[in-house]
Amino acid sequence: MKYILVTGGVISGVGKGVIASSFGTILKHCNIHVTSIKIDPYINIDAGTFSPYEHGEVYVLDDGGEVDLDLGNYERFLDITLHRDNNITTGKIYQHVISKERRGDYLGKTVQVIPHITDAIQEWVERVAKQSVTKDGDKPDVCIIELGGTIGDIEGMPFVEAFRQFQFRVKKENFCCAHVSLVPQPKSTGEPKTKPTQSSVRELRGLGLSPDLIVCRSELPIGDCVKEKISNFCHVAPEQVITIHDLSSIYRVPLLMESQGVIEFLNDRLQLNIGTPRPRYFMRKWRDLADRTDHLRKEVNIALVGKYTKLEDSYASVTKALQHACIQVGYKLKLTYIEADNLEHNTKAIDPVLYHEAWHQLCRSNGVIVPGGFGKRGMLGKMEACGWCRTNDKPFLGICLGLQVAVVEFARNVLGIEDANSIEIDPETDHPLVIDMPEYNPEQMGGTMRLGKRCTRFTENNSLIKQLYGNKNFIEERHRHRYEINPKYIDDLEAAGLKFVGHDEENLRMEIAELEGHSYYVATQFHPEYLSRPLKPSPPFLGLILASVGKLKHYLAKGCKLSPQVVSDNDSDTENLVDDDETTNNERG
Secondary structure, X not given: OEEEEEEEEOOOOOOHHHHHHHHHHHHHOOOOOEEEEEEEOOOOOOOOOOOHHHHOOOEEOOOOOEEXXXXXXXXXXXXXXXOHHHEEEHXXXXXXXXXXXXXXXXXXXXXXXXXXXXXXXXXXXXXXXXXXXXXXXXXXOEEEEEEOOOOOOHHHHHHHHHHHHHHHHOXXXXXXXXXXXXXXXXXXXXXXXXXXXXXXXXXXXXXXXXXXXXXXXXXXXXXXXHHHHHHHHHOOOHHHXXXXXXXXXXXXXXXXXXXXXXXXXXXXXXXXXXXXXXXXXXXXXXXXXXXXXXXXXXXXXXXXXXXXXXXXXXXXXXXXXXXXXXXXXXXXXXXXXXEHHHHOOOOOOOOHHHHHHHHXXXXXXXXXXXXXXXXXXXXXXXXXHXXXXXXXXXXXXXXXXXXXXXXXXXXXXXXXXXOXXXXXOOOOXXXXXXXXXXXXXXXXXXXXXXXXXXXXXXXXXXXXXXHHOOOOOEEEEEEEEOEEXXXXXXXXXXXXXXEEEEEOOOOOOXXXXXXXXXXXXXXXXXXXXXXXXXXXXXXXXXXXXXXXXXXXXXHHHOOOOOOOOOOOOOOOOHHHHHHHHOXXXXXXX
């Protein structure tokens, strides 16, 4: 097993996740099987109890693991399936070590950070790397490990020490360290500054890890003279300095890294036996994807009505899923974030300017998405958005809470149940359209929801959403919720036109709702965004974008295949797009 450790310097959020994912993308195109591990130095057991404002979205895996959003980057870029143990936190490590101490596994010894915590980290990494299996059933050849935070943070010290030891444990030819550092370019001087990178590398070396690659992140391209300076002061060869400036899309990052000799270096450093010369059309699909993204001209305006819109990372997977669908259809995504509070007309404290601006943005959109969330705030605003889309034939996609508010709005304004509500909002309501699940444990917050990949069975043959999924009888999608639609009201809702076309395997839980006679009014209890991929967009998102640009009917009439007539004329690579993704819907599920 080969290991690539990716560390960060100068500031957090410098792009380690995309860099780590890009290493994996390049290696996968060389027929090297890869897996990934993300290390987060916080004491939480997992990301499940985080506020979206604290750490961005919580990403959910097949096995129900609630993990850092960077694992979403790995799954999307590499098209692999990760598990909860692929996300290591300080809390998990300490919990593991303390449990062993309580069992007496240490035979009365004093349990310390060194060697017990550092040994536990190394054993965890080796175990996960060696037990991982690709979709084809193969064992990975390379494990890419991203160490969260910044070198020098006190929280990350045990992990840095663990990898200092680990490099000798697995031998030099099996371990490579890539250090991602910011090279700022102050406007006052107009030139890149290398001192922060020098200091960061010096600190990393002082902790016992020498970077084999230095990946320099910058706003603008960096010249060779700056690379040579970093090479001289950081004791690496010029070819070991990789420069990544801000690009038109993240899909260009692997291409830029490959053009700077990353494959040749890793092949030599880790003895990967990658054949040369590479094929003429090496990374062609990825290059086509990046080119299509850059050449999109027409825009589709999607309004996202949410509760955490002040931090875009709160909806990272939703944004990516929308982008994947837009790229395939041939449109550039213009995503407008609307704070749900601002749509509420009966709130006395509302700023009239924000209120009118929010409604103006909603009305000008081509389609609307109402994503998940928790709590009472913004519920009325989300219902207003659902009602407006329902009555104005505006393409609409609701996810998780979006399904629940769509059902409550329908019950209030179509069935005439004025006090219909969710017990999350009003536990004493006389008409609980949304109830908590029997397995929900209110005494504990973490890991108590319905989590992970579950089966959904379709019940209607003429359903739009079923056609988008390739007319399958069942699908598998990931869930994260603790409330569900009350089965007592299903007959009344369906009689009025809101059909529940997808149920769980026991036929008790409502998974997909679809409004009769509407161009596209779909809501799901699951989170389809988690399984969306750049070359295989999620069907509900693809349906929303197609409906928003007026091409859904044509797409369905063609048997859910994107023909050149359906794709925008602006797409410079329409023919390749059709060939690459023609079987998308048949492969999903």
